[in-house]
Amino acid sequence: MLIILSWKTFWAGWGTDEKALILVLAHRYPHQRMEIRNAYHHRYREDLIRRPESELRGDFERALYRWILDPADRDAVLANVALSEGKVDYRVIIEVSCTRTPEEFLATKRAYMARYKHSLEEPVIFARYDGDEINAKLAASEAEMLHHAIKEHEFNHEEIIRIVSTRSKTQLLATTNCYKDDHKISITKTLASNRENVLVDALQAAIRCLTVKEKYFVKVLRNALDKSGTHEDDLTRIILTRAEKDLRQIKDLYYKRSSVPLEQAVAKETQGHYEDFLLALLGN
Template identity: 35%
Template sequence: MSTITVPPVMPSVQQDCQALHHAMKGFGCNEKHVIEIIGHRTTLQRRELVAAYRGMYGEDLPHRLEKELRGNLEKAVLLWMMEPAERDAIILRDAMKGVGTKDKALIEIICTRAPSQIHAIRHAYQAKYQRSLDRDIESDTSGYYKKLLLAYASGLRYEGPEVDMNLAHSEAKELYKAGEARLGTDESTFIRIFSTRSATQLNATFQAYKHLYKRDIDKAIKREASGDFEDALRTIAKSVSHPDKYFAKALYKSMKGIGTDDATLIRVIVTRAEFDMHYIKAAFASKYKKSLESMVASDTSGHYKHFLLTLIGSH
């Protein structure tokens, strides 16, 4: 469920364009006014806003925002103004370009998106960068981690709600034999099952595993895998079972302790605000005994704080 609120009486898209143009006209930018408009518009409304602004002023609205804003506010706003698939494609490219790989972002995007979303991301990635997502994953990762990401990024999983309980019990036993029941791990079995089954089927398999062996699949993975391969498997397991808890934990970890992991904070809030942020907020409050709003408010400042709080429904 979305946490984006829209005005009870919606201005016309032309009025929004005029207000934005005025906020960015002349010296400086009225960032508060910009946030009050774009932070309270849905994906469709923002799409219409970009098209109308170009028609009225002959300028690309995101490009104008990029010139007017700075720092973390700029990063968050520019991601917010993008189409969801393009946004995820940009996050993936940023995670893999240059020296080193931002595996946390890479795993989060690939391993938590539905097959239909993955297909859209692949097309957006190719269109924007004239590069193959598969090739970039292959060149930036290795081993079983690479094999799992490539299989998951194929988008070939079924997306329907049906569950085959016989298959769930059978594959729970396969996972046990491939892991805890043997010395060493048969990683290929984990990759095959995790990357070919729907979210609902996987969830049924994980429940069957817990029923049969009295252990959560997450704990079994921790015993049998390591490194980025372990992180990717655990992300898949958590996101198909309790995505709200998975993203609540990601947000909490981005803010706990000294300093803030702004890249993760921005990525999760911007990509989940119109999807399931309502549930994430509830999971956050239940797990950490404080509201997401209060933690964001204490860890950020200025118009950057105002924008994030707007997206999570606090302003």
């Protein structure tokens, strides 16, 4: 209640208290942020989500706005932005559809429909079993199907689409392991050497998200923090969406791959309240 009583002072006419916003919001779980949002609306007859848009600017505003959202609603917003900015950012659609649980993805589809009044067409995943059972014979057979299709450059082959879009994550991992054992190279590296169109990149990203998602997220972060220029949207998206899931493992793997802590890399490439907010989510 103290948070709600003092909340208006964060947006006082003499300037927004960004440090107080970060201190409160960066350390609250989704249900707590929703409780704060509901209490704020009840007391002030105003949606808290609209305040960052009117009081803040730039990367910090976008990050804070998306952090306040319910995770499913946030994914709906991310998907809509990826689908509506001229060139579709297939990576975001793949992340949302392939790294969330079936229940989380269903919640995202519902949030998307509620927010945008039409369905989210999922180009990578339609229905996926979430069990842990493995059919070793099937894995070996489908590994050969994938090898043949890729060898023939048939990247839109219906068998590739069917295998990647319907097999459970556990079964697909068994298939990719068979592929690597049989051909002495991972399927993602094989695809990387055959990049000819967007579909190849999409297949590679989908398989990584489904089988080695922490490695995929580290790759996105390393690219986002590349010396040629920081890609703030990718950086923000990964930190926000993984902060309450597997960010610790991602940080550990980032350090192993880069020999630099993720916090140090973020601090070097960002600044101001945006930097402070990301570092707070990273555990600083």
